[in-house]
Amino acid sequence: MIYLDSNATTQVHPEVLDTMMPYLTDQCFNPSSGYRAGKSVKLGVEKAREQMASLIGAQSQDIYFTGCGTEANNAVMYSLATMCGDKKRIVTSLIEHSAILRVCEDLEKRFGFTIEKIGVDEGGRLDLTAWKKAVEQDDVLLATIMWANNETGIIQPIAEACELAQQAGVIFHTDAIQAVGKTAVNIKDVPVDFLSISGHKFHAPKGIGALYIRSGLRFEPLLKGGGQERGMRSGTENVASIVGMGKAAEIMQTCLEKDGHDGIAELRDYLEAELQKKLEGVQINGAKEHRTKNTAHLSFEDCEASGLLILLDEYGVACSAGSACMTGKQQPSHVQKAMGFSNERANSSLRISLSIFTTKEEIDTAVEMIVKAVNKLRRVQGRGGVGPVTIYTS
Ligand SMILES: Cc1ncc(COP(=O)(O)O)c(C=O)c1O
Structure with missing residues (x-):
């Protein structure tokens, strides 16, 4: 995994x-x-x-x-x-x-x-x-x-x-x-x-x-x-x-002290760049220059996060939408609401968070799997076809 x-x-x-x-x-x-x-x-x-x-x-x-x-x-x-x-x-x-x-x-x-x-x-x-x-x-x-x-x-x-x-x-x-x-x-x-x-x-x-x-x-x-x-x-x-x-x-x-986690940031930025290169409608959420270096928060236009999480889990990638403590809640997170996101944007966003153990190979595979999952969902749901159910998992 x-x-x-x-x-x-x-x-x-x-x-x-x-x-x-x-x-x-x-x-x-x-x-x-x-x-x-x-x-x-x-x-x-x-x-x-x-x-x-x-x-x-x-x-x-x-x-x-x-x-x-x-x-x-x-x-x-x-x-x-x-x-x-x-x-x-x-x-x-x-x-x-x-x-x-x-x-x-x-x-x-x-x-x-x-x-x-x-x-x-x-x-x-x-x-x-x-x-x-x-x-x-x-x-x-x-x-x-x-x-x-x-x-x-x-x-x-x-x-x-x-x-x-x-x-x-x-x-x-x-x-x-x-x-x-x-x-x-x-x-x-x-x-x-x-x-x-x-x-x-x-x-x-x-x-x-x-x-x-x-x-x-x-x-x-x-x-x-x-x-x-x-x-x-x-x-x-x-x-x-x-x-x-x-x-x-x-x-x-x-x-x-060694690198201020710049190595993790490099992987995170690479993941974001690859996703934006390979998919349309990927938005990076939040003030980019003020983020912890391990965290990417991304919205995938016309693609519901609950579905994405299920597919990604099947493909062996564990990430989350919203926070761990909101598991099972069917509503946009209070954080995204506070940031003024529409329900669609909030419900189509993933939190991807890395650690000192994350490798380039893992990121490459994760990109491949996210692209596959987003394309599959967009084919099934159709553009603009965000469904009514949103499940937040950690
Ligand atoms: C910002 C923040 N505060 C508090 C907590 C709760 O910490 P703990 O799991 O150690 O009780 C968490 C854990 O997710 C957190 O992210």
């Missing part, structure tokens, strides 16, 4: 697996244990914290491991909500992941918060004028915007959004889950207050995340119990996954 869905998840890097194995076997000790074997496991966790911190230019003591990226997002939002006083407005964007949007809905319904979702332009980038106006209101508790979008790969004007929020005295969080490991993320350049990370997006296992918390900020833990993670996130540490995420962070830092 040719796997082109790395924004949904990635393969665990073999070196990551090697690093994890001892912690799943003979190094099985609890890092809180007082004996030497426990302390040695604790050292593994602390090394991972340093590796994770280094990837984002942070101090290791400001990194807290969580059970996933969703938890990191939830922890920030519910933490602040418990300390909101009379500030009950959250400013976010229309294109956030459900791990932010569903929490917003909950805060709105159960706790009476006002949620303000700022729009994006056709290129998928945040409207900074509207953002500025929104964050400058008196009752804003939190401003949160994703660093890069999971569907389109569009990198947001994060430095500007952060600066505007902080100038207005508002706490700034970013869901950087699709950015960390894929593009330069450095909190020295963008001094965010909170930042969410997920390991499985950059070759660590699924079910491990991290939260960066600027030191000195007040934080109310979501999980209370044994006081692990210096009381910020209780629960016996998922040591093997933590150590794996640390190793993955180190590998990604090396890759980014």
Whole structure:
């Protein structure tokens, strides 16, 4: 199978697996244990914290491991909500992941918060004028915007959004889950207050995340119990996954320092150019110059993505339409709606996302298969024959 869905998840890097194995076997000790074997496991966790911190230019003591990226997002939002006083407005964007949007809905319904979702332009980038106006209101508790979008790969004007929020005295969080490991993320350049990370997006296992918390900020833990993670996130540490995420962070830092993932971008651009050469009516969606280098978001005129995905699956190519979390939903994605796409364009778009393991041979085969599938569907559906059913898969 040719796997082109790395924004949904990635393969665990073999070196990551090697690093994890001892912690799943003979190094099985609890890092809180007082004996030497426990302390040695604790050292593994602390090394991972340093590796994770280094990837984002942070101090290791400001990194807290969580059970996933969703938890990191939830922890920030519910933490602040418990300390909101009379500030009950959250400013976010229309294109956030459900791990932010569903929490917003909950805060709105159960706790009476006002949620303000700022729009994006056709290129998928945040409207900074509207953002500025929104964050400058008196009752804003939190401003949160994703660093890069999971569907389109569009990198947001994060430095500007952060600066505007902080100038207005508002706490700034970013869901950087699709950015960390894929593009330069450095909190020295963008001094965010909170930042969410997920390991499985950059070759660590699924079910491990991290939260960066600027030191000195007040934080109310979501999980209370044994006081692990210096009381910020209780629960016996998922040591093997933590150590794996640390190793993955180190590998990604090396890759980014080497070529900034230009090799992946070259393959992505080649795929786009080949598809546009071999097929009519292929549109590249989103602001091309502001994308993570692994992501292509393409619309195929007169060709429904749901059908395309089924054919591509048959032909051995895995990619997606919309985001993984929208599987089974028969509606255009909220991201594409926010970008002003017509239903036809939204429903005819694919997300193709590469990783450090993607090869030129795979891209050549994928191009061949996509061309075959698009031509077949256009023959069956006829030009302009986009049918009524759209299924979003990851
Ligand atoms: C932007 C974004 N935020 C949050 C998440 C959720 O992360 P996790 O799967 O680690 O809970 C994802 C995963 O798809 C994502 O892409």
